Amino acid sequence: MTEETHPLAQSLNQELDANGSALLRMLSEKGKKAYFPSRGILGQSAEAKDSAINATIGTAFEEDGSPLCLECLEDLVKIPSTAYLYTPSYGLPGLRETWREMIVCKNPSLAGKCFSMPVVTNALTHGLSVASYLFVDPGDRIILPDLFWDNYELLFEAAYGGTLTTFPMFDNGHFNVAGLDRLLQSPGERKLVVLNFPNNPTGYTATEDDAIAIRAALLKAAESGKRVVTILDDAYFGLVYEPEVSRESLFTDLADLHPNLLAVKLDGPTKEDYVWGFRVGFITFGAKGANAAQYKALEAKSAGIVRGSISNVSSIGQHLLQKAYRQTEYADQKKAKYEILRRRYTRIKEILAGHPEYSASFEPMPFNSGYFMCVKPKGADPEAVRKLLLAKHNTGVIVLSGLIRLAFSSVPLEKLDTLFSNLHNAIRELQKA
Ligand SMILES: Cc1ncc(COP(=O)(O)O)c(C=O)c1O
Known part of the structure; x- marks a missing residue:
């Protein structure tokens, strides 16, 4: 940490460092500086939200107090006019809650485990960018299989200065866990891993056996004292077609595996719910022993990064999804x-x-x-x-x-x-x- 670290970032960092937690030491230098500007315009607006005259926020309202919107747009999409307003940088609260419940529903082994609330991102690409901001320093090596979505080069290398360090994805028709293990065991106290199942481009998902072996390799690294940030790109979650393939995200195994391991789940409706152009996604954190305040600190840093890049995610997409998830059909x-x-x-x-x-x-x-x-x-x-x-x-x-x-x-x-x-x-x- 340097002198320029904002006091709000310092207080989030103290939270992450508390109780002997490894979380602060998993962050990049930029990640250590990230904070949510809770005392600026947003904080002042929140304090004034019940005032009779509220001249704080840069949205416009009709004379009767309803959101001001163009009728030609209202005719196109039938959504409440509140969907024309900004959503919080954290995302629409109801959608965040619903998505968290849906994660547990789709991954039943997560029930009762501790993990953060999802923070809404501008779909998964932006979620990966938020994760890179938090965890990737220039020169950091990012461990991943050699068959990966090509945008990772722009994200992890061009934008954040990391170096993709690959191992051959397959060994004898199965996920090459030995290759992952070798790179995890290489020198370095902080390890960044990216795993993407179902995978783009191969369409491969870790089988139940692969998943057990991946978990064991990550645990071995964490137990040996390495701090392991595992970024899970779950863009195609749920689209699995064979009985021996893991139905649940690796997040279920990793979210409470070891205090030295932080699982970062990127997911969203883009591919799962076939809404590629909506641009809604989520970033969610899980680490053994992390407490509620530490999850809040990671959420605040993520929301601060959202605030500082795109301010907040499309309200219309979030509102439509929130409604769709409640439909019986x-x-x-x-x-x-x-x-x-x-x-x-x-x-x-x-x-x-x-x-x-x-x-x-x-x-x-x-x-x-x-x-x-x-x-x-x-x-x-x-x-x-x-x-x-x-x-x-x-x-x-x-x-x-x-x-x-x-x-x-x-x-x-x-x-x-x-x-x-x-x-x-x-x-x-x-x-x-
Ligand atoms: C593996 C993977 N992750 C993330 C994304 C990006 O998803 P989004 O459109 O939600 O940004 C894609 C899109 O092709 C992908 O293949």
């Missing part, structure tokens, strides 16, 4: 959409099993969940395959880390057979060229 409709993706997944498994000749042109990477699957082309350059697919087969795919990623989330069931035969034919053409 929500669960059934969500299940129906899940079934659409699961049927495509099952069809791909059938296609691969029904076409042994495809093994001459590509090898599918392990996949069991999510929006995507990847193949490794044989004897052909992935970029050349992509270009040929576009030019000759009217088919678009993505090339990432030497693999071809197929987003079955966006391909109708009836086109999947053609997608794979086009892929096979394009690779065969290039092999012969």
Whole structure:
């Protein structure tokens, strides 16, 4: 900590440092300086909220005191006019509570465990950015598998100066826990880990066995005295299609694993509830032994970072979601959409099993969940395959880390057979060229 640390940040830091907790020593230098400006405009507005004349806040009200909004917009979306106002930097209180309850409902083993309230972020990308602000110092190494969402480079490296340090994601068709373990055991007292299940790009989620081994590797590092911040990118949570795959987030295991381990969960409705453009997400913390005041301090720092970057998240998206989560049809409709993706997944498994000749042109990477699957082309350059697919087969795919990623989330069931035969034919053409 330096002299410039704001007194409010200092008091949050004292909280995080109390009771011999390792939490303060897990933060980046920027994270130590982060605070929520509870005594500025926001604090003064809060104090005045019941005044007969309230001239504190920069929103506008009609002569009758209702929020001032344009009728042409009101006609477009049927939401209460209060949804036109700002939400707190922490997010809409009711939505935060609902999302926390939903996390427990979707992860029953979390029941009774202690973890923070979620703070609303501008969807997961921004949540990852808030986490980087809190935990990544320039030069920090961030441990993760070698197959990752490419935006991590912009987030962790370009924006916060960290270095992505990877291990091969798969070993013999399973998550390479030994690779993770090796990097956790490397020198350094503070370890930052990013795990993303279901994974983009591979569509792989840790099986129950993988999850036990991952937990053991993280625990070993924490027990040896390392402070381990584990960032869980749960963007595709819930979209798992095989019985042996973990149904719950790793957060359930990690939130009360060891005082030296802080689990940071990034999740949200973007992919789960198919609202990519709403830009609503959540950041939630869990560490063994952390008390309510320490969770409040982490929430305050996160909300302060939200305040200092985007001020607060789209109110309209939060209000719509809050309403949707209370609708009785929500669960059934969500299940129906899940079934659409699961049927495509099952069809791909059938296609691969029904076409042994495809093994001459590509090898599918392990996949069991999510929006995507990847193949490794044989004897052909992935970029050349992509270009040929576009030019000759009217088919678009993505090339990432030497693999071809197929987003079955966006391909109708009836086109999947053609997608794979086009892929096979394009690779065969290039092999012969
Ligand atoms: C692994 C992963 N994390 C996060 C995100 C970003 O999600 P959001 O749109 O909520 O920012 C994506 C989007 O593609 C993703 O694939």
